[in-house]
Amino acid sequence: MDKRMTVDEAVAEVADGMTIGIGGWGSRRKPMAFVRALVRKGVKDLTVVSYGGPDIGILCATGQLKKAVYGFVSLDSIPLEPHFRKARQNGALEAVELDEGMFLLGLRAAAQRLPFLPTRAGLGSDVLKINPHLRTVKSPYEDGEELVAVPALNVDVAFIHMNRADASGNGQALGRDPYFDNLFCMAAKKAYMSCEKIVSTDELVSGGPLQSLLINRMMVSGVVEAPGGAHFTECLPDYPRDEKLQREYAATAKDDNAWNAFRAKYLDVTEADYQNAVSP
Amino acid sequence: MSRDQATRADVCALAIAECFRDDGEIMVSAMGTSPSLGARLAKSTFEPDLLMTDGFNLLLRRALPLGTAPSDQDVEGWMPFGAVFDTLWWGRRHVMMGASQIDRFGNQNIACIGRWEQPKAQLLGVRGAPGNTINHVTSYWVPNHNVRALVAKVDMVSGVGYDRAAALGPKTSRFHEIRRVVSNLGVFDFNTPDQRMRVVSLHPGVELQQVIDNTGFELVVPDGLDTTPVPTPEQVRILRELDPQGYAQKEVVE
Numbered sequence: 001m002d003k004r005m006t007v008d009e010a011v012a013e014v015a016d017g018m019t020i021g022i023g024g025w026g027s028r029r030k031p032m033a034f035v036r037a038l039v040r041k042g043v044k045d046l047t048v049v050s051y052g053g054p055d056i057g058i059l060c061a062t063g064q065l066k067k068a069v070y071g072f073v074s075l076d077s078i079p080l081e082p083h084f085r086k087a088r089q090n091g092a093l094e095a096v097e098l099d100e101g102m103f104l105l106g107l108r109a110a111a112q113r114l115p116f117l118p119t120r121a122g123l124g125s126d127v128l129k130i131n132p133h134l135r136t137v138k139s140p141y142e143d144g145e146e147l148v149a150v151p152a153l154n155v156d157v158a159f160i161h162m163n164r165a166d167a168s169g170n171g172q173a174l175g176r177d178p179y180f181d182n183l184f185c186m187a188a189k190k191a192y193m194s195c196e197k198i199v200s201t202d203e204l205v206s207g208g209p210l211q212s213l214l215i216n217r218m219m220v221s222g223v224v225e226a227p228g229g230a231h232f233t234e235c236l237p238d239y240p241r242d243e244k245l246q247r248e249y250a251a252t253a254k255d256d257n258a259w260n261a262f263r264a265k266y267l268d269v270t271e272a273d274y275q276n277a278v279s280p
Numbered sequence: 281m282s283r284d285q286a287t288r289a290d291v292c293a294l295a296i297a298e299c300f301r302d303d304g305e306i307m308v309s310a311m312g313t314s315p316s317l318g319a320r321l322a323k324s325t326f327e328p329d330l331l332m333t334d335g336f337n338l339l340l341r342r343a344l345p346l347g348t349a350p351s352d353q354d355v356e357g358w359m360p361f362g363a364v365f366d367t368l369w370w371g372r373r374h375v376m377m378g379a380s381q382i383d384r385f386g387n388q389n390i391a392c393i394g395r396w397e398q399p400k401a402q403l404l405g406v407r408g409a410p411g412n413t414i415n416h417v418t419s420y421w422v423p424n425h426n427v428r429a430l431v432a433k434v435d436m437v438s439g440v441g442y443d444r445a446a447a448l449g450p451k452t453s454r455f456h457e458i459r460r461v462v463s464n465l466g467v468f469d470f471n472t473p474d475q476r477m478r479v480v481s482l483h484p485g486v487e488l489q490q491v492i493d494n495t496g497f498e499l500v501v502p503d504g505l506d507t508t509p510v511p512t513p514e515q516v517r518i519l520r521e522l523d524p525q526g527y528a529q530k531e532v533v534e
Contacts, residue, residue: 071408072404072407074404079404080403089401090398099407100407102411120414120455124437124453125406126438143451144451
C-alpha cells in the first residue's frame with residue numbers, strides 16, 4: 001500500500017486535547033516537520049509524551065501544550081530546554097516527570113498492551129511523591145519484593161522521523177542510536193513517519209545493515225518525505241544539529257519580541273519556506 | 281604555577297578516580313568535566329578493565345583526552361540508550377553524577393529549586409537519578425562546596441540517600457550504594473553507624489573549619505583526618521595528557 005502523504009495531511013489526524021507521542025531523543029532526530037505542522041494547525045490542549053527536546057519547548061512557547069510527560073526535556077548542547085524551563089517556572093504546564101528508565105518501561109507497557117511494567121526505579125525517590133497516580137505492586141513470587149508499577153504510556157498519535165523509508169512504511173535509522181521510535185509507534189493508535197528521503201524497497205534494504213530497518217510497515221499509517229525534517233535537531237549521518245539556529249531558538253525564551261520574530265520566520269510558514277530559510 | 285605541579289583540580293581528579301578503584305569490569309558513566317577526567321585517569325592507570333563510552337553510544341577501548349573524538353581504532357563496542365538502561369537495571373554500572381543539592385544521608389537533587397509544582401528554578405529534572413541510585417553504585421561530584429549545595433534538606437529527592445533506602449527495607453535497597461562524595465574541598469563517604477556523611481579527607485590546604493562553615497548540616501568528623509592524596513608526577517603527566525585544554529582546571533576553584 002502506498003502510504004505517502006504530506007505533513008499537513010498526517011497532522012490532520014490530531015484534534016484538540018489529544019495525547020501525542022514524539023520520537024527521537026532530546027535534540028536528536030526529532031520529527032520537527034511534524035512539530036512545525038502542529039504549530040501551523042494550531043491544535044490546543046495537547047499532551048505530549050516524549051524524551052523531550054525542542055518538540056516540547058516549541059509547543060510550550062506556542063501555548064498549545066497542556067501537559068508534558070517526559071524523562072527529561074533537553075537540547076543536549078544546552079542541558080535544559082529554555083522554553084520548557086520558562087513554562088515550568090510560570091506554572092503554565094501540567095507535568096508528569098518520570099525517571100528516564102521508568103519512561104521507557106511505560107512505552108514498552110503500552111506497546112505490549114499491558115497496564116504496567118514493574119521496576120525498582122523510583123522507589124525511595126520523590127518521583128512517587130510528585131506523581132501520586134503511581135502505584136507499587138508486590139511480587140507474587142516468594143521474594144515478595146515491592147516494585148513500582150509504571151503505567152502504560154498510551155498515545156493517540158505518534159510522530160517519528162527516520163533517515164530513509166519506502167512508500168509502504170518501512171523505515172530505516174542510519175544513525176548509531178535507534179532510540180525508541182518503534183515503541184512510540186506501537187504505543188500509538190496511529191503513527192506517522194517522516195524521513196529524509198523515500199526510496200524504493202530495494203534501495204532501502206541495500207542502503208544499510210538489516211538491523212537499521214527499525215520500523216516495519218505495520219507500525220505506521222503514513223509516510224512523509226521531509227528532507228531536513230528533523231532540523232534543527234541532528235539527524236545523523238545526514239546532518240548534525242544546527243547549533244547556531246538552536247542557540248537562536250533558545251535565546252528567544254528570554255525575549256518575547258525575539259520569540260515572535262522567530263515564530264514568524266520559522267514556524268508560521270510552510271515547511272518549504274522553513275527549509276529555504278535555513279538552507280545555507 | 282608550573283605545569284608539572286599538581287593543582288586542586290588534579291587532587292579532585294585523583295580523588296574521583298579512586299571512587300572507581302576495584303570496580304573491575306563494569307560500565308562507568310561519569311557526568312561532567314572532572315568526573316570524566318577522573319574516570320579516564322582510573323581507566324588509564326589502576327582500573328584498565330572499566331568500560332566507558334564516548335558520551336554517546338560507542339564503548340571505547342582506551343581513555344581518550346577530553347574533547348577528542350574517537351577514531352574507529354578506539355571503539356570496542358556499542359552502547360545505545362536501550363543498552364544503557366539494560367546495563368543499569370542489570371547493575372553493572374557505577375555512575376558519578378553532579379548534585380545541585382545533597383543532604384547528610386546522600387539524598388541528591390538535580391530536579392528543581394523550590395516547590396516542584398511550580399519551581400523557583402527548574403533544573404535538569406530527576407533524569408536517571410532515581411533508577412541509578414536504587415539499582416547500582418553512585419558517587420557524586422560537587423565542584424562548589426557551599427551551604428547552598430550541601431543542605432539540611434533537599435528540595436526534591438532525585439537520587440535516593442541512605443535514610444530513604446533504609447526505609448525501603450533490606451530487600452528493596454540491596455543494590456543501593458552511595459560510595460563517595462568528592463567536592464572541591466574534600467572527600468566524604470557514609471561509612472558511619474547511621475550512614476550519615478563523614479569526612480574522609482581534606483584536600484591539601486583546606487582547613488576543617490572551612491568545610492564545616494560551608495556545609496549546611498553536621499558532618500561526622502573522625503579522629504585523625506587524612507589529607508587527600510596528591511597525584512604523583514606520573515599521574516600529573518597523565519592528567520595533562522587527558523585534559524590538554526585544562527577544562528578541569530577551570531571547573532575547580534582553589
